[in-house]
Amino acid sequence: MTAFGDLAQATAWVFDLQKFGIKFGLSSTLSLLARLQLDYQKGRYIHIAGTNGKGSVAAMLSAILTRAGYPAGLFTSPHLVSFTERFRFKDQEVTETRLLALINEVRAAVDDAEPPTFFEFATAMAFLYFLQEGADPIILETGMGGRLDATNIVQPLAAVITNITRDHQEHLGAGLLAIAGEKAGVIKPGAPLVTLARQKQVLDLFRRRCGEVGAPLYLGGVDFKTRGKSGGSFDYSGLSHQYSGLSLSLKGRHQYGNAALALAVTELLGRSDLTLPEAAIREGLNATRWPGRLEQLAQDARILLDGAHNPAAALTLSQNLKRARGNGRLILVMGVMADKDVDTILARLLPLAQTVIFTQPQYFRAATTRDLAKRAQPYGLEIMQVPRVAAAVRQAQSLAGPEDRIVVTGSLYTVGEAKEYFEGVSGKR
Helix, strand or coil: CCCCCCHHHHHHHHHHHHHHCCCCCCHHHHHHHHHCCCCHHHCCEEEEECCCCHHHHHHHHHHHHHHCCCCCEEECCCCCCCHHHHEEECCEECCHHHHHHHHHHHHHCCCCCCCCCHHHHHHHHHHHHHHHHCCCCEEEECCCCCCCCCCCCCCCCEEEECCCCCCCHHHHCCCHHHHHHHHHHHCCCCCCEEECCCCHHHHHHHHHHHHHHCCCEEEECCCEEEEECCCCCEEEECCCCEEEEECCCCCCCHHHHHHHHHHHHHHHHHCCCCCCCHHHHHHHHHHCCCCCCCEECCCCCCEEEECCCCHHHHHHHHHHHHHCCCCCCEEEEECCECCCCHHHHHHHHHHHCCEEEECCCCCCCECCHHHHHHHHHHHCCEEEECCCHHHHHHHHHHHCCCCCEEEEECCHHHHHHHHHHHHCCCCCC
16 A cells, blocks of 8 residues: 555545444444554543533643643644644644555555444544554543444543533434433543533433443532533532632633643642643643634634534534623524524524524535525525635625624534634635
8 A cells, every 4th residue: 555645635535434324332443453453552542422521621721731841742633724723732633744655555454344433543644653652641532422433442640521412313312311321431440530510310320330330420519510600710629629719721611611621630749650730731721722602703803713513512602692681782603504493593593683694614514505595584684605614704894893793613623614714724624
């Protein structure tokens, strides 16, 4: 097999693996790692699952661990603009040169009789990269679910389940308990679980699973909590530590809960040999990078980017928009995946806006602008259809006055194409 000499060709080959769809199971990842002769069990891991907030918690932990002097690895998904975003070492994205080498090395190990999915291939790349670099610890965000997710081959130092809401039901099962059961697959013998889940039936399920495998369970709002203060700071009261006057680089009060999860994990890590000084914690929270979530655009201060891709995320966005309500109009630029709960997402955001411009990111799961416009008719606002995301953003900018706000939302794919437009890059997705 001839190695790729060009990153664009290499990433195009990797993205073409999406034709194999979503495949649940661990065998393909294990087979790839075996052919790569990787002893993945020698790594130390933090495993993060949940419906929303996984990436924010992971990014906070990466920033904190790096500032404490640890060579942390971070694997997340999806990316917004560049494939490099998925792989961070010492809180820095992998270089394009190294990315090309990783693709070639993993591709050479692929068995054509058992082709991996896109996510399985990317997961193998992450293990290869971090183990080659000696990353410690390695933070893994699940792609979807947990039990049969390609990342779920590790015995973690700690597991996180951020929350449980209805999303990906066509893959994870209908209802909260089915979804919670899949995500509970990250609970492993002896490894503590921290969670912000609130529903009684979900917590009962987690308690049963933790009891079966001897995993300590720590609940947000009970064992650890945060309290917002005036001026945008917050206090943390945890398992044994308290911090006051913390501040976050990430916007939105919902991030306090994500910070509570990250801080609870730091406390648990501190019970091993991973000492995390308070200064590193404060600096890490202030320096966390997680774009596309309540991100105010530097190029145009009127524009907010938020990839609210399910009802819970749309509710969080709407709450933040209500708190920041100004005197001008709200113009939404929306592109949503057709397999999401489109009607609920629209119901939570359209009543706040005067104009919506529906668009369609270049991804096979995207809903058509015509379908979105039809669903939006009952809301009585101005509806426009501009199929290309960049053109839709330009249209919104031409309509918006200096006091108006533009929110690009509905999917991380929509936000990613908007960022491509503003950053002047193309062809990296």
